[in-house]
Amino acid sequence: MFFDVRTADAAGSKRFFAELLGWEADGTLLTAGGAPWGGLTELAPGDDRAPQWLPYAAVSDVDATAAKAVRLGGTLVRERTDLPFGSLVVVTDPGGAALVLFQELS
Numbered sequence: 001m002f003f004d005v006r007t008a009d010a011a012g013s014k015r016f017f018a019e020l021l022g023w024e025a026d027g028t029l030l031t032a033g034g035a036p037w038g039g040l041t042e043l044a045p046g047d048d049r050a051p052q053w054l055p056y057a058a059v060s061d062v063d064a065t066a067a068k069a070v071r072l073g074g075t076l077v078r079e080r081t082d083l084p085f086g087s088l089v090v091v092t093d094p095g096g097a098a099l100v101l102f103q104e105l106s
Helices: 010-021 062-071
Strands: 002-007 024-026 029-032 035-042 052-058 075-083 086-092 098-104
Touching: 002 010, 010 024, 010 035, 062 075, 062 086, 062 098
Parallel strands: 002 035, 052 098
Antiparallel strands: 002 052, 024 029, 029 035, 075 086, 086 098
16 A cells, blocks of 8 residues: 655655654655655645545556446546556545555556
């Protein structure tokens, strides 16, 4: 599992987590013991979203899993985004909790 923290103060969050848990940040990549496990993104000025943690779940077919999430009462929050290393979508469950569905590039 991979996690992304979205914060209004990236520098402050990096210092906080480094002192609290010993995590290191290489740009926007968070590492623990040298192993990458998360990302850190600073919300843009004027972005009205609340700071949050987003878990990533690995899936074998991001499109099919997103469609299934919607059939089960979830909401597609972010359409498919293709990256050099895989594809992702963001869904919420019926209660509004967000989850990033991620399909690694094969």
